[in-house]
Amino acid sequence: MPFDVITYLPEIISVTVIAIFMSISPGADFVMVTKNSLFHDRKAGLYSALGISLAIWMHVTYSIAGLAIVIANSPLLFSLIKYLGGAYLVYMGWKTFQSGSDIRIEQGDDKPTLSNFSAFKTGVITNALNPKTTIFFLSIFTQVITPDTPILIQLLYGAIISIAHLLWFSLVAICVTHPLSLTLFNRYKVTIERVIGVVLIGFGLKVAFSTF
Known part of the structure; x- marks a missing residue:
């Protein structure tokens, strides 16, 4: 049946604002994109961002x-x-924490390779199995959206959430692979490796034992 998009404008605005804050809030997705961007290259980070964006559609x-x-x-x-x-x-x-790599990463240098598919897959798995994202969609689709909300509007909400994640995590990948960021990374690489490893383990334990 035909519907007036204006009718759903308040919902669209609400979902957009929530999607933006949900994207930029620190979490496993952010750490994983940062890890792949720093330890591999910008392209690995961007493919991870694409994987996260696609995984959003699984939740949708x-x-x-x-x-x-x-x-x-x-x-x-x-x-x-x-x-x-x-x-x-x-x-x-754990893999990140105990990697102990001594490779220096410079703009334009050969870097530890991660295939486009592997980077993409990492993004998909991290987001698809992220209970925080599941909780987000449970709240959106059981509270904000009603049984009368047209499918096209629901798909529009999904597109908004997916694009918000793609843009934010692409920006993260670009920022952390800036020459200044790489200089800092080379200086504190071992520490950053271990911190990211501990943070990922911490997120994993929090996810497993949290009651949400």
Whole structure:
């Protein structure tokens, strides 16, 4: 049935504002994009950002299909998402912490390679198994959106959230691979490696044991 977009303008504005704040709030996605950008290259960070943006559509899909309500009412299913996400972050954090690489990264130098697909896959998995994102979609699609909200409007909300994540994490990848950032990275590489590893492990443990 035809609908007036103006009718949904307050919802669109609300979802846009929430999506922006949700994107820029510190979390596992931010740490993973930073890690791939610094330890590999800008392209790895951008492909990770693209993976995160695509993973958003997984959350959109199950929310539109009504599975968000199932997840919200199934402690077992939600716990499974939590533990898988937590285990993945702990694994990636430990790998980063004990990597001990002494490679210096300079603009234009050859860097430790990470294939485009691997970087993309890392972004997808990190966001897809991120309970924070799941909670976000549960709140959006069970409170902001009503059963009468047209599918096209729901898809528009999904596009807004996906684009917000893509733009923000692409910006992160670009900023952390700026020559000044790389200079600082080379100076404190071992410390940064271990800090990022600990942060990822911390996020993983928080995800696994949090009651949200």
